[in-house]
Each structure stands twice: as C-alpha cells, then as structure tokens.
Amino acid sequence: MTELGAITRRDVVGGIGMGLAAASMPALAATPGRKIGYAIVGLGSYATRQIMPNFVGCEHSRIVALVSGTPAKLEQYGAQYGVPKTHWYNYGNFDRIRDNPDIDAVYIILPNSMHAEYTVRAAQAGKHVMCEKPMAISVAECETMIAACRKAGKKLMIGYRSRFEQYNRLAIELARGGHVGPTQIITAEHGFYARPNQWRLDRPLSGGGSLMDIGIYSLNATRYLTGEEPVEVVASESTDKSDPRFATVEDRINFLLRFPSGVAATCVSSYSSAHNSYRVIGTQGYIDMEPATPYEGHSMRIRKDGQVTQRTLPPAAKTQWAGQLDHLSEAILNGTDVIVPGEEGLADMRVIEAIYRSAREGRAVKVQA
Amino acid sequence: MTELGAITRRDVVGGIGMGLAAASMPALAATPGRKIGYAIVGLGSYATRQIMPNFVGCEHSRIVALVSGTPAKLEQYGAQYGVPKTHWYNYGNFDRIRDNPDIDAVYIILPNSMHAEYTVRAAQAGKHVMCEKPMAISVAECETMIAACRKAGKKLMIGYRSRFEQYNRLAIELARGGHVGPTQIITAEHGFYARPNQWRLDRPLSGGGSLMDIGIYSLNATRYLTGEEPVEVVASESTDKSDPRFATVEDRINFLLRFPSGVAATCVSSYSSAHNSYRVIGTQGYIDMEPATPYEGHSMRIRKDGQVTQRTLPPAAKTQWAGQLDHLSEAILNGTDVIVPGEEGLADMRVIEAIYRSAREGRAVKVQA
The missing domain is CATH 3.30.360.10 (Dihydrodipicolinate Reductase; domain 2)
Structure with missing residues (x-):
C-alpha cells in the first residue's frame, strides 16, 4: 500500500511506448557482492518518497528499471536514480522486462487491484516479485499469484515493512x-x-x-x-x-x-x-x-x-525498507525462503x-x- | 460492584438476629444543614475500604445504620463509625429498617444477584436507594427495581462513581x-x-x-x-x-x-x-x-x-465517592433528579x-x- 499521497489514475493507466534499445546500466556505488536489480513498478508517492530513496542503504539491492504510465516521471526519476531510457517501461510494454537481464526482480507499488495482474506478468517474464500489501483484492487473486510465481520458480514476497523494523x-x-x-x-x-x-x-x-x-x-x-x-x-x-x-x-x-x-x-x-x-x-x-x-x-x-x-x-543499521529489500535480495542470492511470502x-x-x-x-x- | 477483595458468602447469607431497641444516634461532626442518613447494606471490601471511609468528606450524607450477616463486622464497623447496636441489621430482619426514621436511604453493596431483592425491600420499607453497579443481573430485574422505587415514591441511583470524578x-x-x-x-x-x-x-x-x-x-x-x-x-x-x-x-x-x-x-x-x-x-x-x-x-x-x-x-474538593453520595443526598433534600438513576x-x-x-x-x- 501507499500510505502517503496518491497514485493518480493517469499514473496507472494508459502510458506511452518507449524505446527499449539495450544499453548497459550506469555504474552504481561500489559494494561487495552482486546486487539484485529491481524494476520499480509504479512511481507514486510511496514508491518515490519511501521505497526508492531507501535503496541507498541496501547492501544487496539496486534500482535498475522503472515502470510508469507517466513519461515525465520516467524522465524525472530516471535522471535522479541513473536509470537510462533503455530501462524505462510502461504498462503496455511491461512484458518486455523479460528481455532485460539487469532486472532480477520487480517491486509492485500499484493500486491494489493491479497487484495480481502485474505479479503474474512479472513471474511469466521470469522475474522475482516484491508486492506491496494488501497482496491483492481477493483470496482467489492471491492464490493465482502464488501459483504463478511457483510455476515460474520465482520468489514472491509481500511488502510487510514492519517485519524488518x-x-x-x-x-x-x-x-x-x-x-x-x-x-x-x-x-x-x-x-x-x-x-x-x-x-x-x-x-x-x-x-x-x-x-x-x-x-x-x-x-x-x-x-x-x-x-x-x-x-x-x-x-x-x-x-x-x-x-x-x-x-x-x-x-x-x-x-x-x-x-x-x-x-x-x-x-x-x-x-x-x-x-x-x-x-x-x-x-x-x-x-x-x-x-x-x-x-x-x-x-x-x-x-x-x-x-x-x-x-x-x-x-538500526538499516531502515525497515532497506531491510525488507535486502531480505528478498539475499533470499534470491542464497536460495533461502523469505519470512513474508x-x-x-x-x-x-x-x-x-x-x-x-x-x-x-x-x-x-x-x-x- | 466491589472492585477489590471479596465479599464472602458468609457475609451475604445466614446472619444472626439482633436487638433493635430504639436508640438515639450519637452526635456526628457538626455540619450545616441536614445530612441524609444511610444504611450500608453489605460490609464487604468495597463498602468498608472505599464507601464508608468517604463519608467523612460528605456535606450531606452520614452513616446511620449497618446491615451484615456477620456479627463481628457489625461490632467492628459499628464501633468505628459510631453506629449503635440499635441500628444494626441482618438479612433476616432487614425489613425493620422501615421503623427506623434515622435511615433515609440504603446503599446496597452486595453481590449483584442480591441487588434487586434488597432494592425492592428497601423501597417497600420507604427508603431511597443507592445501588452498586451492575444494577442487577437482568433487564427484568432492573425494571422491577425501577417500578418498586417509583411506586414507593423513592429515588433510585446507581453507583457510577466515575460520573462524580x-x-x-x-x-x-x-x-x-x-x-x-x-x-x-x-x-x-x-x-x-x-x-x-x-x-x-x-x-x-x-x-x-x-x-x-x-x-x-x-x-x-x-x-x-x-x-x-x-x-x-x-x-x-x-x-x-x-x-x-x-x-x-x-x-x-x-x-x-x-x-x-x-x-x-x-x-x-x-x-x-x-x-x-x-x-x-x-x-x-x-x-x-x-x-x-x-x-x-x-x-x-x-x-x-x-x-x-x-x-x-x-x-478535587470531594472524592468521587463523596460526590456520588452527596449527589443523591442533595437530590433527596431538594427534590431534584439524579444523573445516574x-x-x-x-x-x-x-x-x-x-x-x-x-x-x-x-x-x-x-x-x-
């Protein structure tokens, strides 16, 4: 969920196609070990004010791609986080994340009714999924999401930040x-x-x-x-x-x-x-x-x-958001289970x-x- | 109710008959105006530790009689509060309070299931009633109590002390x-x-x-x-x-x-x-x-x-208990309504x-x- 502010409808519907020419990611701050690359799906208030600023405190997690229906947001946050245009997506071409090996996982920070669809699509694109809470809007959707990630052999974690506080x-x-x-x-x-x-x-x-x-x-x-x-x-x-x-x-x-x-x-x-x-x-x-x-x-x-x-x-050594992100990243890197699947x-x-x-x-x- | 300690069964059942020869009350501390005389019905923990000690802070209320099934308690508290043997009652001879003009009101501090019976008997004896909460153990009992006091033309107040705090x-x-x-x-x-x-x-x-x-x-x-x-x-x-x-x-x-x-x-x-x-x-x-x-x-x-x-x-000028007691006493003295009838x-x-x-x-x- 996005506690503060609002994601507008404009942010989550429509969107404009973007060039997807492959390009190497810019160098990120040097840290030991591999960092899991995340595509941030939805650039609303909770994503931009809480999640994204907290990657700086992560040991194993980095932002590598952005997904938004609002080109101006892609421009703004692409520049701010050093994400090149080649790693920008919208809701129309979202499935092409499959072709981007920099993206290990997606973090879905969309209105609740979109969680199921984008989790399933991300899993089908071969990506691990972090999804905000509530996980979806029905038990049936949750079961579909779990099945899709299991079938794809990908991890599914829900953004219960307090468990990392x-x-x-x-x-x-x-x-x-x-x-x-x-x-x-x-x-x-x-x-x-x-x-x-x-x-x-x-x-x-x-x-x-x-x-x-x-x-x-x-x-x-x-x-x-x-x-x-x-x-x-x-x-x-x-x-x-x-x-x-x-x-x-x-x-x-x-x-x-x-x-x-x-x-x-x-x-x-x-x-x-x-x-x-x-x-x-x-x-x-x-x-x-x-x-x-x-x-x-x-x-x-x-x-x-x-x-x-x-x-x-x-x-604390890490904020609750950095702890949450690194927990999934470590689970991916080490093949371990997450505590909030x-x-x-x-x-x-x-x-x-x-x-x-x-x-x-x-x-x-x-x-x- | 009696929040602290316990009234034992022995306190509320049985009891020994007592002499009821009329006697004048001892002089109480001089205060302006008439004080309403209360019979304390039940000498358990809440009565003896909270209610009775708080009469000292009352302007319009005084203890004039005691009701208990335990002779030793009548002895003890009779001596402590200057209530003579003539103003001691038990549950067998309770109805004789009718004949004691010093008693204006009773304060019922018995187990909940006895509230209705003693309220009705007190009203029938021509006395106003303060009754601890819960008022009784059923809606039907409450209605009977209200009807009995109304029929007797006597006030009925429930001991909601927080309303006087x-x-x-x-x-x-x-x-x-x-x-x-x-x-x-x-x-x-x-x-x-x-x-x-x-x-x-x-x-x-x-x-x-x-x-x-x-x-x-x-x-x-x-x-x-x-x-x-x-x-x-x-x-x-x-x-x-x-x-x-x-x-x-x-x-x-x-x-x-x-x-x-x-x-x-x-x-x-x-x-x-x-x-x-x-x-x-x-x-x-x-x-x-x-x-x-x-x-x-x-x-x-x-x-x-x-x-x-x-x-x-x-x-506060008065404790919650003194405020509660004087509220009923003033209502009796002035013919006004109580806020917790x-x-x-x-x-x-x-x-x-x-x-x-x-x-x-x-x-x-x-x-x-």
Missing part, C-alpha cells in the same frame, strides 16, 4: 516469549483521515476502504505478535454514506479476532481518525507500541510488575474477506484455513 | 463538545486478573463474569462519552474452561458497539489481564485517559493538532444482555430501546 521485531520476540506472561489480549489500532479524490477511495482500484489500506496493519500485527492464525472474526462497520469519500468503500471497520490459544484481539481500522498503536497484554503486564508502525519514531513502553518503562533501541499475504486476505463478510452479514465468521 | 467529567465535556472534532471511535478497556474463590466468579451471586464486573466500565464509558445509546452490538468471548476460575462465568468478552451518530466503539472486558483506559478519537485528535477509572491517579492526555499534552487538574443501570443492562447474546449466538444483536 527493530521495535516490531523486539515486540514479536517479547510477546511470543511471554515476557509479560502469556498473551491474553491484543489491541491494535490503525487509521488516518483520508483526503478525498485518491485511488484508495475508488473501489475498482483499491478493492475496499480503510481495511484494505491502513487497517491491514492492525490485522497483520495480531498475527505476527501471536504467530497464530485467527479462527473466528466478528466485525462492525460504520460508514457515513453521505460523505462523498465513501461512495464506494468503507470508512471505519472494527473487528474482534479469536486465536487458537485463546488470545482475543480488538482491532480498529479507520479512514476518519488517526490511530497507530498496538498493545499486547499478558497476565503480568503489557507491551505497548505507539506509534507502532510509523515510518520512523517508534515508541515502546513495557509495563511489568507494576512498573512502566520506556524501551529505547540504538539506531505470498502465503503471508494470502493469510491476511483470508481474514480480510472474513471481516467483510462478518460486517455485511452481521454474524461471526470462521476463517478458512 | 473530575477527569471523567472533563472528558465527557470535551468529547461531547467536539474538542478534538466529532468523535469517530472510542476504545475502552477494563480488566484485572481475578483471583480464584470470590463471589464474583460464582454465577448465582455475580450473574456473569468480567462483563458484570469490570467490563461495565468500558461499556458505561462509551455511553457517557457519547451521550448516546448503542444501536447494535457484536461480541466475542474467550474463556479457558479448564481454568477453575471460569467454571461458571466468562473470562474475556470483547465487544464492538455502533451508535446512532456513527461512533464506533471497541471494548475490552477481561478477568485475565490488567486494563484501565479509554480513548476518544475525533477527526482532529484524541482524548486519552489511562488510568481512566481508578480509585485515584487519573491521567488525561490530549492530542490535538499533532501535539500531545498532559492535562492536570487541581485536587435506575434507568441508567437499565440501559447498561440492556446492552450487557445484547453482548452476551451476541457472543453466544455468534451474530450482531440490536439493542432494545
């Missing part, structure tokens, strides 16, 4: 290790005030509202903090249909999850209020993160034996479908395993 | 006044680790588990922070039935509420983890209370325009029944108005 990693370790006793309850809240006129408010592009965007952070956190899959979901939606932002997608959709161990989670997903927190409450205290999944400025407090302490970590995106999507069904039908819904 | 009052004012924009979401969490072998874990006495005890704080907060009645509830229970504490009552029961204005609330109720907080999230920020409803040490933080500030109030307890109970039904039947439940 040190406070979240520590929270996972502490929660699963029973640092505050066995986990009893997790509360997770994510939301922001969505400005009008963005692709995220347009169901054909987004596949849904806040849950398919910021709300997935609440859901995913409950899963990574427990290491379990929820067995049952109940949800409640509150959307002001007179608000033009919500003509096609939901605003607030809160949900309760029950996990096999008995952990109970309460989750907030909102397009009308700001939230970024989770708390793991065990029998002996809690692990509190607020903000929990920001770009920077994570804050962890632990309550144990009646004392609340702030837990501060030294600066397509199956992880699929697992979230199964719960998301259950949440929507629960809210729509007014009943508890079992999550399909 | 200044941080909660400020939170209500700020939330309803739109200080952080119109409220979008309320999160409310209450819980504690319930020790075994207490009346609160015995359904015939408690009527239910965490929701009938600490969880009502989460529910009631969403109602007083909005000033609205929820229209629909979904709930999810998680109880380890192999834990002997939970042979007859629920452990965790979380619930989502939807209000007419669109406000969505997520609520935690737990007997296995410690929680005491709520947060009102509007379009422009939040009002955060943690702890929200403690005996003391309330803490309020407000986030607005991106800035988080701690809001500290000067010490039986109808307020009934409204909570309607939602509680809906929550239990939702969790049991696995479906959304409309709240009966």
Whole structure:
C-alpha cells in the first residue's frame, strides 16, 4: 500500500511506448557482492518518497528499471536514480522486462487491484516479485499469484515493512516469549483521515476502504505478535454514506479476532481518525507500541510488575525498507525462503474477506484455513 | 460492584438476629444543614475500604445504620463509625429498617444477584436507594427495581462513581463538545486478573463474569462519552474452561458497539489481564485517559493538532465517592433528579444482555430501546 499521497489514475493507466534499445546500466556505488536489480513498478508517492530513496542503504539491492504510465516521471526519476531510457517501461510494454537481464526482480507499488495482474506478468517474464500489501483484492487473486510465481520458480514476497523494523521485531520476540506472561489480549489500532479524490477511495482500484489500506496493519500485527492464525472474526462497520469519500468503500471497520490459544484481539481500522498503536497484554503486564508502525519514531513502553518503562533501541543499521529489500535480495542470492511470502499475504486476505463478510452479514465468521 | 477483595458468602447469607431497641444516634461532626442518613447494606471490601471511609468528606450524607450477616463486622464497623447496636441489621430482619426514621436511604453493596431483592425491600420499607453497579443481573430485574422505587415514591441511583470524578467529567465535556472534532471511535478497556474463590466468579451471586464486573466500565464509558445509546452490538468471548476460575462465568468478552451518530466503539472486558483506559478519537485528535477509572491517579492526555499534552487538574474538593453520595443526598433534600438513576443501570443492562447474546449466538444483536 501507499500510505502517503496518491497514485493518480493517469499514473496507472494508459502510458506511452518507449524505446527499449539495450544499453548497459550506469555504474552504481561500489559494494561487495552482486546486487539484485529491481524494476520499480509504479512511481507514486510511496514508491518515490519511501521505497526508492531507501535503496541507498541496501547492501544487496539496486534500482535498475522503472515502470510508469507517466513519461515525465520516467524522465524525472530516471535522471535522479541513473536509470537510462533503455530501462524505462510502461504498462503496455511491461512484458518486455523479460528481455532485460539487469532486472532480477520487480517491486509492485500499484493500486491494489493491479497487484495480481502485474505479479503474474512479472513471474511469466521470469522475474522475482516484491508486492506491496494488501497482496491483492481477493483470496482467489492471491492464490493465482502464488501459483504463478511457483510455476515460474520465482520468489514472491509481500511488502510487510514492519517485519524488518527493530521495535516490531523486539515486540514479536517479547510477546511470543511471554515476557509479560502469556498473551491474553491484543489491541491494535490503525487509521488516518483520508483526503478525498485518491485511488484508495475508488473501489475498482483499491478493492475496499480503510481495511484494505491502513487497517491491514492492525490485522497483520495480531498475527505476527501471536504467530497464530485467527479462527473466528466478528466485525462492525460504520460508514457515513453521505460523505462523498465513501461512495464506494468503507470508512471505519472494527473487528474482534479469536486465536487458537485463546488470545482475543480488538482491532480498529479507520479512514476518519488517526490511530497507530498496538498493545499486547499478558497476565503480568503489557507491551505497548505507539506509534507502532510509523515510518520512523517508534515508541515502546513495557509495563511489568507494576512498573512502566520506556524501551529505547540504538539506531538500526538499516531502515525497515532497506531491510525488507535486502531480505528478498539475499533470499534470491542464497536460495533461502523469505519470512513474508505470498502465503503471508494470502493469510491476511483470508481474514480480510472474513471481516467483510462478518460486517455485511452481521454474524461471526470462521476463517478458512 | 466491589472492585477489590471479596465479599464472602458468609457475609451475604445466614446472619444472626439482633436487638433493635430504639436508640438515639450519637452526635456526628457538626455540619450545616441536614445530612441524609444511610444504611450500608453489605460490609464487604468495597463498602468498608472505599464507601464508608468517604463519608467523612460528605456535606450531606452520614452513616446511620449497618446491615451484615456477620456479627463481628457489625461490632467492628459499628464501633468505628459510631453506629449503635440499635441500628444494626441482618438479612433476616432487614425489613425493620422501615421503623427506623434515622435511615433515609440504603446503599446496597452486595453481590449483584442480591441487588434487586434488597432494592425492592428497601423501597417497600420507604427508603431511597443507592445501588452498586451492575444494577442487577437482568433487564427484568432492573425494571422491577425501577417500578418498586417509583411506586414507593423513592429515588433510585446507581453507583457510577466515575460520573462524580473530575477527569471523567472533563472528558465527557470535551468529547461531547467536539474538542478534538466529532468523535469517530472510542476504545475502552477494563480488566484485572481475578483471583480464584470470590463471589464474583460464582454465577448465582455475580450473574456473569468480567462483563458484570469490570467490563461495565468500558461499556458505561462509551455511553457517557457519547451521550448516546448503542444501536447494535457484536461480541466475542474467550474463556479457558479448564481454568477453575471460569467454571461458571466468562473470562474475556470483547465487544464492538455502533451508535446512532456513527461512533464506533471497541471494548475490552477481561478477568485475565490488567486494563484501565479509554480513548476518544475525533477527526482532529484524541482524548486519552489511562488510568481512566481508578480509585485515584487519573491521567488525561490530549492530542490535538499533532501535539500531545498532559492535562492536570487541581485536587478535587470531594472524592468521587463523596460526590456520588452527596449527589443523591442533595437530590433527596431538594427534590431534584439524579444523573445516574435506575434507568441508567437499565440501559447498561440492556446492552450487557445484547453482548452476551451476541457472543453466544455468534451474530450482531440490536439493542432494545
């Protein structure tokens, strides 16, 4: 997903054919070992403001190609990142990435409804795939994507950046290790005030509202903090249909999850209020993160034996984005597995479908395993 | 309810008859105006540690009689509060309070399942009633209690102490006044680790588990922070039935509420983890209370325009308990209405029944108005 700003429709549809004459890549900063070459697919806000600037901190990852429907963006970012015209693509000629051996992998940062198509096309072009979350807009699409990458013998990883962020990693370790006793309850809240006129408010592009965007952070956190899959979901939606932002997608959709161990989670997903927190409450205290999944400025407090302490970590060696990129690159280079493969995106999507069904039908819904 | 400690069964059943010879009350501390005389019904932990010590800060309320099934407690607290033997009662001779003109009102601090009976008997004895929350263990009981007090022409007030606590009052004012924009979401969490072998874990006495005890704080907060009645509830229970504490009552029961204005609330109720907080999230920020409803040490933080500030109030003139007692006393003295009458307890109970039904039947439940 693209948390900030908007990818315009113009950015993702249409596009102009470009010359594809082969040309050698410009020299990149010298680093030991081979770097995996990425084609950035979609030059919206999240790609250009977060992902691309973070390649500079990568050991094993570099930008080698750009894909956009907007020629001016290719010009701008091609110049900024030293990507020659020969390595520019649009959505019409995308499949020609097959013929470019500099491209090892693609990073798909498009509106949600385009994830499946471009993942499948990238796999068929013989490329590994990093795909933003939510992985797609349905369980069926996720399964198609996984099958396509498996058939092509290519890796598929979903952009769950928080799994490469040190406070979240520590929270996972502490929660699963029973640092505050066995986990009893997790509360997770994510939301922001969505400005009008963005692709995220347009169901054909987004596949849904806040849950398919910021709300997935609440859901995913409950899963990574427990290491379990929820067995049952109940949800409640509150959307002001007179608000033009919500003509096609939901605003607030809160949900309760029950996990096999008995952990109970309460989750907030909102397009009308700001939230970024989770708390793991065990029998002996809690692990509190607020903000929990920001770009920077994570804050962890632990309550144990009646004392609340702030837990501060030294600066990380890599940003969460550099860590995420290098994780896939190392998996490609070493033939190892990624920790957030397509199956992880699929697992979230199964719960998301259950949440929507629960809210729509007014009943508890079992999550399909 | 009695948050700390336990009233034993011995305290609430059986009991020994006591002499009821009339005697004049000892002189109490001189204060201006008449003080309403209360009979304390039930001398458990909450009564003896919280309620009774707080009469000292009251302007219009005094302890004039004690009701207990434990003679030693009558001796102990009779001596401590200067209540003579003539003003001691047990559950067998309770109805004789009718003949004691010093008693204007009773304060019922018994296990939940006894609230209805003793409220009705007190009203029939011509006394006003303060009754602890939850008001009773069913909507039907609440309706019977309201009818009995109405028929007797006596006031009925429920012990919602937070309504007489200044941080909660400020939170209500700020939330309803739109200080952080119109409220979008309320999160409310209450819980504690319930020790075994207490009346609160015995359904015939408690009527239910965490929701009938600490969880009502989460529910009631969403109602007083909005000033609205929820229209629909979904709930999810998680109880380890192999834990002997939970042979007859629920452990965790979380619930989502939807209000007419669109406000969505997520609520935690737990007997296995410690929680005491709520947060009102509007379009422009939040009002955060943690702890929200403690005996003391309330803490309020407000986030607005991106800035988080701690809001500290000067010490209150009266404790929440003294404020609560004097509120009923003033209503009796002046013939005014109380802000938390039986109808307020009934409204909570309607939602509680809906929550239990939702969790049991696995479906959304409309709240009966």
